[in-house]
Each structure stands twice: as C-alpha cells, then as structure tokens.
Amino acid sequence: MRTPLRPLARILQARQEGLNPDSIERENLKLRHEAAREKARGRAQLRLMFLCLSFVAAFVSIGARMGLMAATDPVEPRSSAPGAEIIAQRADITDRNGRVLATNMTTHALYAHPKVMVDPKGTAVKLAEIFPELDPKALERRFTDGRSFVWIRKVLSPEQMQRVHEIGDPGLLFGPREMRLYPNGTLAAHVLGGTSFGAEGVHSAEVIGVAGIEKAMDARLRDPAQGGEPLTLSIDLTLQSTIEEVLAAGMGMLNAKGAAAILMDARTGEILALASLPTFDPNDRPNPLVDKNAEPGDSPLFNRAVQGVYELGSTFKIFAVAQAMELGLVNPQTLVDANAPMIWGKHRIKEFEGHNYGPLLAVTDVIAKSSNVGTAHIALMIGPLRQQQFLKSLGFFEPTPVELVEAPGAKPLIPKKWPEIVTITTSYGHGMSASPMHLAAAYAAIANGGVMIKPTLLKREGPTTGVRVMSEKTAEESVKMLRRVVLEGTATLGDVPGYEVAGKTGTADKPKKSGGYYKDKVVNTFASMFPASNPQYVLIVTLDEPQDDTLSQTRRTAGWTAVPVAAEIIRRVAPLMGLRPKLEPVATDAVTAASN
C-alpha cells in the first residue's frame, strides 16, 4: 500500500494550525527514500552472500577432489584400448624363418608362511615325497625355527603344483613365475646360452640372460618399448639340426673330444648354423667346472666355435698366398722355392711326414699340397709388417664382433714380437691362435670376392657393406686354388658331386700347458666354401683330438677326419638351402632318336 506524499487529512490539519504543509511532504519523501535504500541494501547483501557461497562450494569441491586423489591408490585407466599396455615379459627368440627357439611360460614358485602352517612336520614330509631333492628334516627345521617366510622351490610343473595343492596346508603359497623355455632342447644351446632368475619377489621374478645371445642381447630382450617383438636370429633351425646331427655322428666315429661347425652366408655374414659339441640343455644349464686343473674345453658350456682359440694350421696358408697375389709378388703359376727342410737360423721347417715337394713348386701347388716351406718363402717375400696388416684387416687381431657374450672374451693369441720366424710360422698357421669364427669371417671375405664383412647372429635386412681387403681377381684366383685342394690335393674326400666344394685343410698339434706340443693330440680344421664357381656359403668344421682308426692305421690329419665330416654336412645341408647341384654337362647322344 503506497502512502501518498501529501495525505489530505494531515495537510488540512497543518493548514488549520498554520504550519507549512510542505514539511509533511518532505518528511514522507524522506521515509520513502529510506525504505527504498533499505531494500536495495538487503538485496546487495543477499547477492554477496550467494557469491560467497558459490566460491566456498567451488573451493571445497576442488579441495575435496584433491584430497581424495591424494588419499587413494593410483589406478590404471580402465577404458584404454587393448594392445597399448606394456608387455612386461621377455621377448621370444626365433630362427630366421620364425620358428621358436626360446619363449616364456607361466609357472609357479612355491613358498611358505610357517607361522600359519597347521602341521609343519607332516607338510615337510609330504613335500619331500613330491620333491625328492628336499630333505624333510632340514625343511621341518626351517618351518619351525620361528621365521615367517621360506622359499621352497623356484619353479613347479603343473603336476607338482596339483600335488602340493593336495597337501592342503594353508601355509603353502604359490607365486606366479615367468619361466624361460627352450623347446628344442640342446639345439643351438651355445648360441642361446640360457637364463636364470634375477631379483625375486612373491608376485614376480626377473628373468635375466646368463650366457650366449640371451646375455649379449639382454637389454633388447627385456626392453618393454620393443613390445615383445621377437628377436630374429640368422640361425636356420633345420640347418642347425642337420649339422649337429652329422657333426655328432662324425665326432663319435672319429673318437674326437669335441667338435665345432660354423655355416655362414658369405655375402651377408649371417651365421646360418653354429654348433659346438659336446652340448648341454639350456633349460637345465649345468654348473661351470670348479676344478682348477680342468681345461675350459672340458665343460659342455664351452663354445668351441667362438671361445676355442686354437692354432688353426694350414688353413692360414691361403692368406699368405692371396696377399702375395694381391701385392703382385706372385701369380698362381709362379714357381717358388719349396726345398724341404728349410733352415732358418736355428729352426728347421719341415713338411708333413718329412716330404719334400721341391725344389720348385708352383704357387697353386703350394696350396694343393699344403707345403709349409713354399708358404714360408712366400711369406718372407711379403715381410712381417705387411703380413700383420693383412691379418689385421681380416680381423685376426681382435675378438669377433658376433653377438654372444662369450665372443669378446675370446681374444686371439698373437705373438708379442714379430720377427721373421714368426712371419714364417704364422703363414702356415702356427704360433698364432684364433677361433673358428675368425676363420669363417676371413674365408667369407675370400668367398664373396674380397670384402670383409662383420659376422652376425641376427637376421640382416638389405645389403651388407664391408671393407674391401683384396681385389675380386685375387679372391677368384684363391677360390680356384682352394678348389684344386679338393680336386687333387689334401682334401679329396671333401668333394661333393654337384656342389664344387673348395677348401683348405689344417692340422695343428695341441700345445701343452707346460709348453711344447703333444705328439698325439691335434686339432683338425677344414675351412670350405661352396659352390666354387660362385661361392655363397662358408663352412668351417673343427674336430678336437680326432683319430681315424679304420684301414689298420691311425690317421690324425684333417684330410681324413674333418674333411669327410664337412663333405657329409655339405651333402645334407646344400639341398636344404635350395642349392641345386650343378650337373656335369651331359655328352649329347651320338645317335639322335628319330621316328619314321
């Protein structure tokens, strides 16, 4: 109800009393203004209050959310797309065709909480029944001496796990375990090496490589960023298996202590097969030898192909000859002095079994007949300095760069000083030691036309580049000489019809620990390549202490031991690689078939 500014009754009364009626109006106006101001103030207060409350609500909700986030455990976003999660397990290893060489399996580890055990004694006895290697008394002692945690076994098979379940003691607990599995057993054991557990927890354990490529490529295999992408090796499972089979048979037949073989692609440096016997099962790696007097070669863990640093004997001769041809000092038909025995200072250089191929011998026959004296004279023409440089360029002064943890440790044994007598002995492979892997890489350089490439155990994509160490012509001439060794020289047993094997034998006496050489212990090597007209593959076969007792005579030369084994390997392996045997040109029929 709006009150009028000049109410008539009061105005009339004021007029009668002689007062100014305007004062009444002013008074009323003032009252009206006051009321309006009061109303505006109230509204403004309300607005301020509302704004204040809004701010409080906003800050409280933010604060509450922050508090909640700080107080709760982190959780993975639940709606992420599958495949984006990190694959924590160790990557598989496959051969070049994708066949599995090493993979993982989930098993369980067994541990115990003795404090919650119902019947420690009975449990110990029952566990010992399942696992014969456990001692029930020792186990019972560990269960009852007050500790609250006991590891019992690192890995269980599903059957064993079921039997442990059947014991039914609440104190026995299982922890998931990732286990490395090598489904092919002993195959390529020296390449793969093996694994063991690193840091162990109840919920998981770290699998770490302990030898071979598992250790050399450990970081790559464990890298979660690789997303479990398998590591593809250059090894071919079929070839590896065939070579191991033939090599084992040959080793048994020749009573050898050990054997090694390397098959390498001469162009790319990929190692297609690498075998070392005796071998072991990487699923159950034997312990290293503890006996101080034992030679490292006595352990099956010893990789003869990479770690076996031997004097490789006459297989070295081709390097001296190739270098002399490269330098233009000789050509295959040059006659060199081969009059045995050669006297150099107080040393006498003899031929095998006291032969004398002299007085003069063509260079190509020096290789075919494996003449020490002829090679020595060629080496003297080259001189120590150039000889060292050439051998260095072929990689004989450094450990091989192959991806095995054992490789960097296998340093070739190089004479400290290099007088001329060392030049002479090195030219026919004595006084200097290297591994079969070194030899394979150097022979690959001859086979592929003179380019030194890096040997590798990983599958290579695309072309390979290397350093040229000799001209293509020299390499070609060298291969021709090596072919003659097989056709009419020391390795005639190595000829495989259709595959044109070329190679060089080497027989070296084993050095005694006390100095000097054994009379009846040798290392036989056959370094070969095939097919000679276009060499694609290099095969090195080494036998440790072989002897051939057939034909009522004991023979220890490579031509009778390593060569036939290598020939059998080539005969079996070449067809598997799709290498078509080269047929001798068939004489056209004198009479042409005709029909009337």
Added chain:
Amino acid sequence: MRPVLYVLSFLALIALGFWAYRENYATQAALKEVERLQRQISGLREALTVQRAEWAYLNRPDRLRQLATANFDRLGLMPMEPSQFGTAAQVAYPAAKLPEISFTTDIQGTIGSGAEGL
C-alpha cells in the same frame, strides 16, 4: 507464462537427471565389460604362448626325426639329397584332354564330322 517455464525446466531437470543416471550405469557396465575382455585377452594370450611353445616342442627336429624313422614303412621319408633335384625337362607334359563323347550316334560318323558334335 512464467509458471509454464518453471514447470518445463523442472521436467527437463528430471529428464536430465534420469539420463545422467542411466549413462553412469551404462558406462560402469561398459568398463566392467572392457575389464572382463582384457582379462580374457591376457588369458588367451598366455594360452597362445603356451600353445606356441607346445607346437615348437612337438615340432622339434629331434622328435620329427624319430617319428620319421619310426614311421618309415608308411611314409618313406628320407633326408633331402642332391639327387632329388630334377629339371623342368623331366616333368612330363600334362596328358592331352580327350574330347568328350557327346553324341553316341557319332561313333559311326565320318572323319571331320566329329568336331561339329563338340
């Protein structure tokens, strides 16, 4: 006019509340489903690695060699040898297809009339 607006906005509020409630539960159900599927996927992946290991174990060269030897009389498998390579010339041409006999009465036909029957 105003009361109608109030009623409408109140109804809209109820509708939105109902929609949000439903979406919330649908999301939770979807998340549960995703979790279940992911568990299933990881389970299947694990099974797959086991199968792959089993496959590799059953196909290990040693075992295949033994099986080939044991079943030699049935399969006659031998290691591959150089002599097993042939040349294209050794492969016989496929035998020429004989024309079908469609008209039995043509048996007595004259030379040259057979082609019309085909």
